[in-house]
Amino acid sequence: MADVLPHGIIRSVEFGRVHGLRREDLDLAATLRSGQVFRWTQDSDGAWAGTIGTRRARFLQEDDGSLFWEADGPDGERAIWEFLRLKDADLPALAERWCAADEHFAEAWAQQPGIRVLRQDPAECFFSFLCASVAPIRRISSMLRAVAGAYGEPLGSLSNVPLKAFPAAARLAEADEETLRGLGLGFRARRVAEAAQALILLPENWLWTLRDEPKSTAKRELMRFFGVGEKIADCVCLFSLDKDDAIPVDTHIWRMACAWYAPDLAGRSLTPAAYARVGDAFRDRFGPFAGWAQQTLFYRAAVSGARMI
DNA sequence: TTTTTGCCTCTGG
């Protein structure tokens, strides 16, 4: 099957299946809903469609856990495995240790196993979390869909779901603040416009090169952008730059830390020193993939809405 | 230097 995209590129859609996956390895729906990606949509068949960079993709997870996928080639299968990080982390084995180390994680895992950290496109991730300030997931999704709808390159449809690439910085740099405001970004419009302007002065692959830098360097570089503080920098590090022990400290993680992992912080305010203490407490307890453990705890508190503390 | 405070902005209760 071959598609001619609106800009003339011919792509063939590849497909395949990942066997031997259990819910403990991957719960696709929970992972895509866990507040790390915002533009994946579920159709009436229960399949999820979205983009990985400029590549269209579609997933359907069967009841036994196994995963059917479709994706633009070439190397669709490799792209799927990288996006889901299936080779990088044995989630059930990690979770078994985390359950033994922490009763609160054990409760969250029992309710919802299989939430993975994805390896997403760094540019879309950067702009996504720039838009995430003081906004619930539903609103973040609506902002990013509006931005992609207005500026994103059409990639054609996959199973009747029209898909657009998230606009490159060069395209976003053409947008002025007022236009972005009109797309519902509010005060975030200035941050997105300025970040796009700053990014086009750097090499096109600059964000990707941060994958090769240590977390401290990547964070420091990201925080030079207006609108990027520690929390957003940690989100970009964890969700797109392979920094598996980055801990984005939002209000939910902060409350958990005060209650369970660093109780001496209770009643204090979230200063930079306290922020660092929270991250260290998570890394002490959960180890090099602490950010993955964080994602399960975050889902339980922020997405499922369960009362934990 | 570190921490606190006010402000920005808008949807939903």
Added chain:
DNA sequence: CCAGAGGCAAAA
């Protein structure tokens, strides 16, 4: 009216 997936800049 108030609260909520933050960050900035000024001031203490």
